[in-house]
Amino acid sequence: MNCMEAQSLVEDALDDSLTESRKRALDLHLSRCDDCRAFFASERDEHRRWFQAMNGHEALRRVPDGFSERFLSEIAKRHAVPQRKWALVRALRQIAAVLAAMLLFAGLSYAAVTAVEEMRGMSAANGDDLTEDQESEGVNRDAEGGETVERVVLNVPDSLDTYQLPTAKYQHETNQGDSKSMTRRKAAAAALTAAMAAASLVRANGDEYQFIVSGELVAATEGCSSDSSSTTSLESGPLADGFVYGDELEARYRTMGESDTCSLRSDKAGFIISFR
Amino acid sequence: MEIAEEIKLSPEEGAKRLIAEYGDRLYDVAFRLCQSEDGAEDLLSRTFVRAIERIALFSGGSTLYTWLYSILVNFWRMDLRSRKAEIATFTDTLPECPDDHPDPAEAFAAKSNAEMIRAAVVRLPVHYRAVTVFRYFEDMSVPEIAHILKIPEGTVKFRLNKAKKMMRRFLAQTVCASRASK
Numbered sequence: 001m002n003c004m005e006a007q008s009l010v011e012d013a014l015d016d017s018l019t020e021s022r023k024r025a026l027d028l029h030l031s032r033c034d035d036c037r038a039f040f041a042s043e044r045d046e047h048r049r050w051f052q053a054m055n056g057h058e059a060l061r062r063v064p065d066g067f068s069e070r071f072l073s074e075i076a077k078r079h080a081v082p083q084r085k086w087a088l089v090r091a092l093r094q095i096a097a098v099l100a101a102m103l104l105f106a107g108l109s110y111a112a113v114t115a116v117e118e119m120r121g122m123s124a125a126n127g128d129d130l131t132e133d134q135e136s137e138g139v140n141r142d143a144e145g146g147e148t149v150e151r152v153v154l155n156v157p158d159s160l161d162t163y164q165l166p167t168a169k170y171q172h173e174t175n176q177g178d179s180k181s182m183t184r185r186k187a188a189a190a191a192l193t194a195a196m197a198a199a200s201l202v203r204a205n206g207d208e209y210q211f212i213v214s215g216e217l218v219a220a221t222e223g224c225s226s227d228s229s230s231t232t233s234l235e236s237g238p239l240a241d242g243f244v245y246g247d248e249l250e251a252r253y254r255t256m257g258e259s260d261t262c263s264l265r266s267d268k269a270g271f272i273i274s275f276r
Numbered sequence: 277m278e279i280a281e282e283i284k285l286s287p288e289e290g291a292k293r294l295i296a297e298y299g300d301r302l303y304d305v306a307f308r309l310c311q312s313e314d315g316a317e318d319l320l321s322r323t324f325v326r327a328i329e330r331i332a333l334f335s336g337g338s339t340l341y342t343w344l345y346s347i348l349v350n351f352w353r354m355d356l357r358s359r360k361a362e363i364a365t366f367t368d369t370l371p372e373c374p375d376d377h378p379d380p381a382e383a384f385a386a387k388s389n390a391e392m393i394r395a396a397v398v399r400l401p402v403h404y405r406a407v408t409v410f411r412y413f414e415d416m417s418v419p420e421i422a423h424i425l426k427i428p429e430g431t432v433k434f435r436l437n438k439a440k441k442m443m444r445r446f447l448a449q450t451v452c453a454s455r456a457s458k
Contacts (some may be wrong), residue, residue, distance in 0.1 A: 061300070
């Protein structure tokens with residue numbers, strides 16, 4: 001390990017998050033290098049002093065006088081409206097309702113199906129890349145060899161902030177060996193892709209949306225010819241709901257009798273979905 | 277009763293508990309990020325409103341504080357996006373210290389002064405201030421900062437490194453200024 005490598009590890013060392021082998025290599029280097037030893041000592045000392053300075057008793061600010069009263073009054077006002085009426089008002093004001101038919105391809109034994117939805121520059125997450133890890137990364141895919149869903153044209157009415165996407169297919173490929181959890185995640189990815197696509201269409205009207213994804217979850221088995229293809233409806237109705245704000249989405253998804261939460265954000269490369 | 281459960285039963289009572297248990301701490305974070313009382317109060321208020329509206333989405337997988345914290349930081353990031361132009365006006369051109377090698381004793385005194393350190397944080401450009409606040413005030417690790425800001429760990433390290441250099445420079449300038457005024 002040279003000095004540059006050693007010093008690049010300073011934040012990891014301060015976090016005490018170095019692997020055993022890296023720690024040993026660093027310790028060995030520090031035992032031989034006066035400059036790096038001084039550098040690390042100085043960094044640790046500075047870290048401690050800055051931490052103390054920012055956490056001193058006098059440093060903590062308290063909520064301003066009157067905040068509690070103002071905030072509680074605001075909350076009381078919001079909840080003074082009868083619950084059903086409030087729900088309706090809120091729904092009319094900010095719900096972006098997405099209606100999408102979703103296809104969950106199951107049990108594909110020999111026909112490769114690739115599908116991608118490209119709507120105004122936003123692409124679907126690639127179900128193949130979803131793993132059981134906490135964070136799965138989606139990537140753009142070409143429609144090469146697959147079915148391309150036609151672009152969705154959305155007419156946004158001025159009077160009502162409730163939008164309905166024309167039925168579209170959002171599909172993710174599952175494998176025969178997928179666990180139930182994985183299958184559910186792929187279904188969620190399809191649902192959230194629909195929600196994000198809808199949000200991209202209505203974003204011009206504001207930064208935040210509540211959404212509900214309703215649709216049908218379909219298991220499709222495809223053979224080599226269209227004659228041997230078949231579809232089975234697994235469930236239909238609300239599949240996910242949550243909020244979109246900016247480029248991010250928080251959602252609760254319900255499939256196969258269970259409910260979970262996840263978040264999704266988009267960037268230039270596609271979508272990144274974090275399952276919890 | 278857990279606060280999350282109380283919010284579901286009674287938003288008003290839940291709101292009181294949110295303020296009592298998390299108000300000061302979150303307000304302090306909000307202030308450090310916004311550097312204004314109005315901005316911090318607005319951020320805190322929106323955070324609590326959002327939390328109350330979405331309490332059903334709180335899965336219990338993290339602590340309530342962590343969840344509230346992530347909502348607050350998300351709002352702050354959204355606010356940042358809406359005023360990108362303001363951020364873009366920042367330049368790293370700072371008045372040069374006439375002497376790059378201040379007296380070691382004075383430099384040490386400056387570095388040891390908590391008030392000077394906090395004042396230096398305020399002067400940092402917003403992205404660098406954020407990682408500094410999370411690192412030193414919230415005692416977050418690099419992966420935790422990356423997660424809450426939704427940026428790669430390498431970017432966090434880069435910003436921390438740059439923030440430290442700026443902080444040291446600000447502190448050195450403070451020494452210069454105090455020496456010049458004598």
